[in-house]
């Protein structure tokens with residue numbers, strides 16, 4: 001339905017978006033994941049019409065969207081900072097978009113009441129935004145965006161300020177809107193679990209580029225770049241001679257070295273082949289209810305290896321352990337993948353060029 | 356606990372420059388005039404009954420009309436100006452604001468005299484009119500000249516508060532309005548305008564108050580034909596030497612302005628969002 005082709009955008013010397021392409025199908029729920037400052041908001045603002053990209057094209061139903069003025073686009077954006085009208089009550093804020101469509105008053109009332117009920121703010125309808133808590137304001141912003149039932153909904157961290165229970169309710173509501181009303185979603189979130197559970201597809205962004213767009217399971221199991229492997233979930237990355245091997249914490253088996261391979265061959269810490277064993281010292285054990293997380297320092301590796309085990313851990317801090325994983329748990333990422341920019345670099349400043 | 360803000364130097368200042376002069380004016384208003392100016396110690400209220408004389412009521416009405424007209428025109432010119440300035444890039448905003456207040460740094464009298472030159476019979480206005488084939492107009496020493504002068508003098512006082520409230524406006528609010536389907540005009544009417552009402556009220560007050568009590572501009576550009584409250588008060592003190600009646604007039608002027616101030620404060624609070 002919506003096609004973003006080769007979009008780049010700069011703010012002065014900051015390259016906020018760099019050759020971004022993304023297709024979102026009718027009724028699809030697409031999540032945008034990425035570190036702070038990687039250009040997520042900028043992409044949404046381009047789709048809403050508040051920024052014009054330097055290059056690139058955006059089409060909606062194969063028709064150019066960039067030439068349509070913001071107020072004529074069938075696209076609603078929920079702002080990251082909410083942008084509620086401070087002089088209007090909650091219900092007037094929510095009704096604003098419907099009033100612009102010149103709907104009959106009764107119809108507006110009905111829809112405003114319904115959406116306020118779904119976000120649980122019926123009792124606050126008459127309040128002004130400054131009389132609400134942060135989470136309540138966020139729900140007003142969400143209500144104001146979804147009440148118009150646009151073709152495309154752009155939500156910029158819509159649930160970040162909500163507690164777990166309300167968040168779960170709102171997630172269900174978004175899924176309902178997707179399935180029953182057929183709205184297409186592009187949602188920015190920092191919560192990877194949320195992205196995994198809600199989205200049909202996830203686009204992972206880094207430094208203005210989209211590194212990988214895939215279904216949640218594929219993204220999780222088959223990261224294609226070092227950045228994605230490091231950013232999605234908590235992969236262990238082992239540098240090898242021709243690329244990097246990524247292994248999920250829950251796939252690593254841990255054995256007490258005294259009980260297991262006593263006197264086994266010492267390992268210098270590099271991974272020579274899949275299914276390789278490592279030995280190291282447990283430096284940290286933390287219990288998270290259903291699982292325990294262990295950090296094991298392996299000589300020769302910069303960062304401790306993370307391991308997740310079911311239930312309470314049988315090994316304790318300071319113990320010598322050996323680690324191994326089945327061959328299919330290792331994901332090889334060749335060094336030649338072009339998009340693999342260094343992890344945790346914000347949008348890169350461009351030297352010497354002006355737009 | 357809130358501390359009373361007017362202690363120390365503030366209180367001294369207020370006493371010397373506000374309380375004592377106002378107390379004097381207040382007490383003079385209830386005394387009889389002396390034969391050669393000044394006052395004599397005979398309490399009376401006749402200064403206030405004299406205020407009801409249609410002659411003086413007319414002057415007050417006329418002043419109100421002139422000041423109101425000036426205020427409305429200043430708003431109509433000032434709002435678009437402030438809107439444009441607030442929309443400029445930061446650096447240019449500063450330059451534009453300096454341009455707005457620049458006239459304040461030259462002598463007020465010289466600037467008013469300049470208007471006499473512009474508006475007089477053989478002046479530039481009529482030269483310009485003749486150039487486009489229109490007959491000469493006699494503007495100088497009319498109400499139109501007075502309003503022009505007041506407008507010119509106090510327009511910056513309208514533009515500055517309007518600008519302040521316009522730049523404070525979160526640009527995302529306008530984007531939100533557009534995103535929800537509001538065209539530029541609707542967005543202005545439903546978001547920008549209501550949120551700048553406090554600035555509008557302040558600007559109107561800033562223009563109305565000095566226009567209402569002004570006596571220099573009506574004298575120079577109105578040629579004494581257009582008598583405003585300010586002129587009347589000035590004449591009572593300096594020409595008629597009737598200090599008590601001048602004081603009563605001054606108090607009446609003050610009362611009107613106080614009512615306006617209170618109305619402005621009330622309205623501003625109603626529109627305040629935070």
Ligand SMILES: Nc1ncnc2c1ncn2[C@@H]1O[C@H](COP(=O)(O)OP(=O)(O)OP(=O)(O)O)[C@@H](O)[C@H]1O
Pocket residue numbers: 011012014015016034035036037038039040041042043080346347
């Ligand atoms: N108006 C602007 N002027 C200059 N630079 C900007 C502007 N807006 C964004 N940027 C820069 O562009 C880059 C991308 O910003 P953007 O807001 O899209 O990030 P984001 O991915 O939404 O981050 P976050 O998760 O923190 O909201 C950042 O480096 C930011 O500093």
Ligand SMILES: [Mg+2]
Pocket residue numbers: 040041042080156
């Ligand atoms: Mg953002």
